[in-house]
Amino acid sequence: MLKVYHCDLHIHTCLSPCAELDMHPQALVDRALEKNLDIIAISDHNASANVPYVQAAAAGKNIRIVPAMEITTREEVHLLALLENLFALRELQTLIDRHLFGENDEDRFGVQAVVNERGEVEELNNQLLIGATDLSIDEIVDTIHRLKGLAIPAHIDRESFSVLGQLGFIDDNAHFDALEISGRTGLAKGRLQYPELRHYPFVTSSDAHFVRDIGTATTPLLLEAPTFAEIKMALAGQNGRRIVE
């Protein structure tokens, strides 16, 4: 039977330099449960090492964790990759690691902590995660699709790091699976603001960098079960699955 699942498909952890250290796996899962979220995607900037720990923190709980990453393309567009499993995530991470350069400066950009489900620091990532890869948006979208994932440009309504800000418009040849509208604008206003993008599915998410922001913007999906295949169908509007706008 189809029912509505509340999804927040863009949440950072303390691995992102700009996120607070309190955003460790257990804390963010606890907060997501408090907010009655059914599905959350963990999407750090160009990194993903905390995803398995968030999954461990959520083990046995009534919440589904989608492996994800917020990739910075060569054009400085933030692109969300949602993936089915950790194998696909690891393959994507290997590619990103080969195309991301520079070292983090903790004092300027923030700490990038890999933290396990018990709240213990496993390691500090020293890559310049705030930087951009040298891969084009088209190359990254193709890679995500080869890995059977979903490619969603983040916060298209923001000026900075958005596909509309950086690239001016969305080309007809771009194969995005959905477009993310920031929580500040929301789905209804997003539809009014972008009539030319009416053919695209829209999602909205919290883009949480702080625990208190988790679940402040969510997308209701009509699904049979909280699985990746069902999410995929909902974004494509197949078999009765859909985004409830």
Added chain:
Amino acid sequence: MMKIEEIVQALGLEVKCAKDCLDREVTGGYTGDLLSDVMGNSKAGYIWITRQVHQNIVAVASLKEHSAIILINSSQPTAETMDKAEAEKIPIMVSDLPAFEISGKIYNLLTANS
């Protein structure tokens, strides 16, 4: 006013595509990598200086009727960008200079010839 050809000669730019469209007049210039900003603030006839190489630059230049695009720091246009630029007849040139320097040189050329 100057023609694209004269700017190419004066600054030793490498012309990557639309080589037969260099007789257009350059009315001014704009430097920027945010395409939304370029769409909002540049004008017809301008030469556009940018670090972006994505194919959308051709659509923006065509829409705004720019005279040409200059890519900075020896950035190379992608194959799709080259194809579109040929089709839309938008010359793309490459400079090994950073945006600040090439913009300054073009500004000087244009004001000296105005």
